[in-house]
Amino acid sequence: MCRKQFAATFAIVMVLVLASFAADETTRKEFHFKVGHHASVSVINQYGPISVRPGPAKEVVVTALLHSGKVEVDQSKNGKRVSVLSHLLEGADADTGRVDYEVLVPTDASVTLHSTTGPLHVEKLHGDVIVEGNTASVEVRDVSAAHVHVKTLNGPVTLTNITDGHVEITSVSGDVVLNAVSGSLVNVNSSSGKIHYDGDFGNSGEYSLTSHSGDIEAIAPAFASIDVVARSVQGKVLTDFPLQPEHTSFVARAGSAFAGTMGKAASSVKLLSFSGKIHLKKR
Amino acid sequence: MTCAEFERVLPELGGSHSIEQEAHLKSCSACSDLIADLNAITRQAQLLKESEEPSPWVWNSIEVALRQEGLIRQPAPELRSTLAPLPGWKLRWLVPLAAALLVAVGMLMHERGTGQPGASVAKVTVPLPPSAEPMPSEDVQLLETVAARMPSMRAAYEANLRSVNAYIRDAEQSAHSDPNDEEAQRYLMSAYEQRAMVYEMALDRSLP
Numbered sequence: 263m264c265r266k267q268f269a270a271t272f273a274i275v276m277v278l279v280l281a282s283f284a285a286d287e288t289t290r291k292e293f294h295f296k297v298g299h300h301a302s303v304s305v306i307n308q309y310g311p312i313s314v315r316p317g318p319a320k321e322v323v324v325t326a327l328l329h330s331g332k333v334e335v336d337q338s339k340n341g342k343r344v345s346v347l348s349h350l351l352e353g354a355d356a357d358t359g360r361v362d363y364e365v366l367v368p369t370d371a372s373v374t375l376h377s378t379t380g381p382l383h384v385e386k387l388h389g390d391v392i393v394e395g396n397t398a399s400v401e402v403r404d405v406s407a408a409h410v411h412v413k414t415l416n417g418p419v420t421l422t423n424i425t426d427g428h429v430e431i432t433s434v435s436g437d438v439v440l441n442a443v444s445g446s447l448v449n450v451n452s453s454s455g456k457i458h459y460d461g462d463f464g465n466s467g468e469y470s471l472t473s474h475s476g477d478i479e480a481i482a483p484a485f486a487s488i489d490v491v492a493r494s495v496q497g498k499v500l501t502d503f504p505l506q507p508e509h510t511s512f513v514a515r516a517g518s519a520f521a522g523t524m525g526k527a528a529s530s531v532k533l534l535s536f537s538g539k540i541h542l543k544k545r
Numbered sequence: 546m547t548c549a550e551f552e553r554v555l556p557e558l559g560g561s562h563s564i565e566q567e568a569h570l571k572s573c574s575a576c577s578d579l580i581a582d583l584n585a586i587t588r589q590a591q592l593l594k595e596s597e598e599p600s601p602w603v604w605n606s607i608e609v610a611l612r613q614e615g616l617i618r619q620p621a622p623e624l625r626s627t628l629a630p631l632p633g634w635k636l637r638w639l640v641p642l643a644a645a646l647l648v649a650v651g652m653l654m655h656e657r658g659t660g661q662p663g664a665s666v667a668k669v670t671v672p673l674p675p676s677a678e679p680m681p682s683e684d685v686q687l688l689e690t691v692a693a694r695m696p697s698m699r700a701a702y703e704a705n706l707r708s709v710n711a712y713i714r715d716a717e718q719s720a721h722s723d724p725n726d727e728e729a730q731r732y733l734m735s736a737y738e739q740r741a742m743v744y745e746m747a748l749d750r751s752l753p
Contacts, residue, residue, distance in 0.1 A: 432738060
């Protein structure tokens, strides 16, 4: 009798354990794609994080953690183009439709990421980076000689150590933080999000930080070489630097607009806001 | 006789009206309603109960307090004499009559301000807060599309779309005020780009 009781108990416990695993339904999948130089990798994932890091030279490795059976991963490869899509099945929501992606790509690959919730992370690449997220937070770091395009509705954007390329960021209400970002074109367009720039504005480039109501703060070293124009229609405009006046049609007004040069004026910097406060600070 | 003319002579009217005034009252519901309201105020005022006069000690205490605060400097006996009630009147009748006159004066000033005789409803334009301003029809359609595809995102899209529309309004105003201002033109382009981006993200078919 003791044996039978023990067996019955064990069977019940095993059934319960298996049932719990079945309910969890977390599934890990891994995909490998052989690619050549300058591959293009696209990941579309409505719910869940996407992280892209450098990997093997001629291979794209995608690791996906599916949080339920209500989502599946559709993947395809056409020439140098790899596409990965989270396919939501009927009844999926933000929890059950979530997939966590870890993607390893060659450093020269171009990467395109789309997500609603994110977060989205890209680092240490030399290929173009295109990131689009509604509420997703976006972080891009250590990218050089490439174009970086970021679009969010209200997801915050942080770029760190982006050099020698084009940077274009459009966010309606997400805050944008740029640390050590320089290139031939740096364009940030925000409606109500704050813009914070901390860098030296490079030695040649067009920098445009524009907002509607968000504050703009730019921190630069004393040796920065810039031709700067700053204006806020309704907000305050401040500068810690003594600027050299220049011949320009721009009308300077104390407290609401200033224009001038520093050093050899190698880079052009425009800080424009409608009602936000603008402050050009000295580091 | 116009409503403006009638209201001009209103404070001078006693219980009687001239033939011209009677004719106007018969033809103008706004002025007749006004007269009815004033008469009602007067009748109600007559129904107010007499209140008992407070004791002299109360008045003295108030006077002492006002003097201590420096609000009155006249000697008490002189002040008492200036506060003596007018012969034939009691203080309690002045309040409702003053209220009736204030209403009449207010109506007169309002009519003159609008320049519309006979207008009985004050027209005051109260600017709607940005969140309550009606959205363009295409924005409403876009939000309906978002609601159908991603119901949880509708509120975020609406809030951001309103923010962008405010951006465009201000940018257009700046650009129109000085068409030669290059920065204002650049600013306007940035505002349009924001709106285009919101539409593109909302209609992006790549997200299932």
